[in-house]
Amino acid sequence: MPIIDVVMPKLGESVTEGRLVRWLVRPGETVEAYAPLCEVETDKVTAEVPSTAAGTVEAILVAEGDVVAVGTPIARLRVKEAEASAAMPSAAPAGAAGSGAPPADGAAPARVGQGAVPTASVPAIGATEARDGRGAAPPASGRTERGGGSLRGRYSPAVRRLLAEHGLDPAAVPGTGAHGRVTRKDVLAYLKRRADAAPATVEAPVHGPTASVHPPREAARAPFDGDVVLPITAVRRRIAERMVESKRTAPHAWMMVEVDATRLVRYRKAVMGAFETREGFRLTYLPFFLRAVTLALREHPRLNAFWTDEGIVLRKDIHLSISVAHDDALYVPVIHHADALSVVGLARALHDLVERTRAGRLRPDDVAGGTFTVNNTGAFGSVLSMPIINPPQAAILSIEAIVKRPVVVDEGTIAIRNMVNLTLSLDHRVMDGAAAGAFLQTVKRLIETFDEATFAV
Amino acid sequence: MAVKTYIEAIREALWQAMERDPGVFVLGEDVGRRGGVFRATAGLLERFGERRVVDTPLAESAIVGVAIGAAAYGLRPVAEIQFADFIYPATNQIVNEAAKIRYRSNGAWSVPLVIRAPYGGGVHGALYHSQSVEKAFTGHPGLRVVTPSNPYDAKGLLLAAIFSDDPVLFLEHKKLYRLAKGEVPEDFYTVPLDRARTVREGDDVTVIAYGLMVPYALEAAERLAREEGIEATVLDLVTLYPLDRAAIVEAARRTGKVLIVHEDNGEGGVGGEVAAVIAETALFDLDAPIRRLTGPDVPAMPYSPPLEAWFMPSVERIAAAMRELARF
Incomplete structure (x- = not known):
């Protein structure tokens, strides 16, 4: 033998x-x-x-x-x-x-x-x-x-x-x-x-x-x-x-929008009990933001791209890299084809990746192929961060903490709202502020108007 | 160019120096009528006469003392000590006088003297005909100590020593006299008295040696390269005092693994000084402890052939030490 x-x-x-x-x-x-x-x-x-x-x-x-x-x-x-x-x-x-x-x-x-x-x-x-x-x-x-x-x-x-x-x-x-x-x-x-x-x-x-x-x-x-x-x-x-x-x-430029997440907060509160019973893990805010990001990326492909000297490559697929901190290190597992997933699908994928990251069981495929990164800095209580782009991607978005703040709503009315800062670092070679701003406005609109059909769990 | 032995190269150097400069003369035991016990001075008496080829009494102190006086008066004496083992009676003349006259006279006098001394073992000479004496004479500022490892250097180095204004102890390895053969130019030429020579280059291990140990190290290096792919740099010190520090450091840096080989006893030998130069200068290039392969620390070389073989570093033992260092 x-x-x-x-x-x-x-x-x-x-x-x-x-x-x-x-x-x-x-x-x-x-x-x-x-x-x-x-x-x-x-x-x-x-x-x-x-x-x-x-x-x-x-x-x-x-x-x-x-x-x-x-x-x-x-x-x-x-x-x-x-x-x-x-x-x-x-x-x-x-x-x-x-x-x-x-x-x-x-x-x-x-x-x-x-x-x-x-x-x-x-x-x-x-x-x-x-x-x-x-x-x-x-x-x-x-x-x-x-x-x-x-x-x-x-x-x-x-x-x-x-x-x-x-x-x-x-x-x-x-x-x-x-x-x-x-x-x-x-x-x-x-x-x-x-x-x-x-x-x-x-x-x-x-x-x-x-x-x-x-x-x-x-x-x-x-x-x-x-x-x-x-x-x-x-x-x-x-x-x-x-x-x-x-x-x-990558020359980093940076931009932030304030987003009123009150509707999201209310919706999550209403469904999270049933969700946890059904799925066996807690429903966080992140999957909702991921959903909004995939929809916005579809609309603004310049952010789902990367720079080469021969040309800017716009990616067909949307694979979201998610930063996960663990053991004094930062891992960036990837949810592949994130645009094909509902909030539930995203939540499950996220839960699975986070679990496996913490267990040290990520496979090579899990960290390969990301096209855009979402950084969940809100988890650390941050309200403002300036993330570093995950090369060769063109941009990275930080979801900061949702905090209650007095906000002017209608003419002359001040209300207590659940506010969140979304901060974006972009590769200025690939796009300018206008494209980045348009992308952020789309995410903001999706979260603020919060169409329940889009975000249903 | 003709192929000559080490002893022929020395004889040729003496001959040419005496032809060139009437101030050059030789003195020593049996150098005239006998032509030297190793035949180094054969024919000189017939050619240059007894005023320039002087047979002396068996008194080394007198041989060197007379030579110092002649040198101080402007001649260029070449004194022969028949066997280096017998040099010690002349030590006071060499160390206290020859080495220090220029210093003591504030540069007014110098001693352009060469003392030739056959040294080393492996020739079944036992206690009084096998010693390495270099460690007694290195470390005396004012006295150069050199030793050639091949016929080319033997001639060029001896001519340089004779025409240098410094006193030079010129050590000739007895076993090389007829073992070492090589191309030697007919013309007058000199080899620098203060330069070591890289005789082989390789990246795995550096061997630093002098005298007989140089051809041994080269043979070991060739064998290891051929059979095991280990490539060695071999540095021939040539000059034992003062040392060519720059060449030593460069050779050590080349591989970071240094083997120092000499036949003289290990403790107090030239190798310790070489190791110190490397440790002081090239610590951050060292990839292994500096290693010495030397004669053992016993009083003298034994007569018994097996024990003599045990005393002498051999090609096999050098190769084994090189291999171990290369693999470290």
Whole structure:
């Protein structure tokens, strides 16, 4: 019975490596094809790696907690003859877990056609990284040594200097030295891989100065005695890079409207009891705003777009990214085809994504493909925020807290109303204030007039 | 160019220096009638006569003392110590006089003296014919200590030493005398007295060595490159005092992993000083602890062949240390 390797799948377009969180099988166990073998965490998601074939686990090659490059063999399976020829070690996991990112987030300024994003480029990138991954870990180093881990957390002066200069997370660099030590060459190879990979990734077409995330260290920035230095997690690093990239590439303009949400507040109050009984979770305001946003985006496609030098791409599909804060990190899961959902559908989708975010069970697909972001800052009690656009999208909307305020209603009448600020950051390359204002007016009108048929739960 | 041995290159340098400058003369035990116990001065007596090729008593202190006096008067003596092991009676002359006369006379006098001393083991010479004496003479400002690792450097470095106005202790590794062969130009040329030389380049590990250990390190490096893909930078120190600090630091930075090899005992040896230069200057380029592979800290090289082999760093042991460092 032949033996095949299961390799670290590519769990997203710009992902080059992942941390093996937990093995779900043990050597000697029998597994079905597509049965989960282990959990892997990247800077984007946590995902299960499916078995590429039915067989017996012959060996586990990577220890829990280790970070390995995409394409690195992580386990060996003993399979039947037929399975061996059928199983395609890299293709299967990539297809199952990974690059199925909808064309939307895909690179392609080209065109939005019927998934006509050049899929050929996906295997190409994968192949490159797989090769690099193998190159990074010479066979002599032996993964068993790495499992020992006795030198994994010890860094030489040269390595520490390189890590600091490039703002790298040491845990992200695969170590090929004795006992898994990260060597100076490992860091240099990692940097080279990253530089080589950058032009191929889509999300950062101009990936030049990541260095801007890490300005040169000045003496004034050195920690004083008693200061605490928080290690930078892969997710934190990713957030930092994305934020800097957004601020650097997209000129942010900003606009706010005040919206009278009194009708919405009343309606929700009237239906929330029945809703919770029926659905089993609380009805929040957010799904109503999401509904209004999808309708407004349909009317104002300029906000559901992104900039390329070849042209502004207006998206056909509306996939709403929702920011969810969890564990000192910000996740942005996506409700795909949000315009096809009612308030109930949106509420269910939202509930599901939030639950899975907090459980650390987001799949790569869950975070891919967003076309517009809604930021629920009201949940923190904020009444005013200036969100940073989630690249490559063109705009982001913050829903602030609903607060009771005295408002002039009719001529000479002041009433207590439930007011909410909606703040929008827009990519000024893609649109001007007029388009943004028109969009906000549509959302405002929808919430204020509050047609119950539109928002029915 | 012709291929010559290390000892032939030295003889040629002496010959050319004496042809070039009537102030150059040689003195030492058996250098004249016998032509030197290693034949370094063979033929010189016949060609230049006994006023310029002087057989001396067995008194190293006198050999160096006479040479210092002659040098101070403007001649360019080349004193031979028959075996470096016998140099210690002359230590006071070398360290207290030769090294310090320019300083003591406020620059009025200098000592353009060369002391040639065959050193090193691996030749079944045992206690009195195998010693490495460099650590006793490095660290004395005013005295240069150099040692060539190949015939080209042997000739060029000796000519540079003879025509330098500084006292130079010129250490010749006995085992290289007839082992090392290489192209040596017929013409007069010099090799700088204060420059180390990169003799091989690679990114995995840096070996810093001198004398016999240079060809050993090169052989180990070639073997590792061929069989295991480990590429080494090899730096030949050439000058043991003062050290070529810039070259040492550059070689260390190249890979961040440094192996220092010498045959002399480890503790108190030249390697410790090399390691200090690197630690002081290149800490943030170091990717591994600086490592030394040296003769053991025992009093002398044993006569017994197995024990002599145990004492001498070998190609195999150098390769093993390089491999370990490359994989660290």
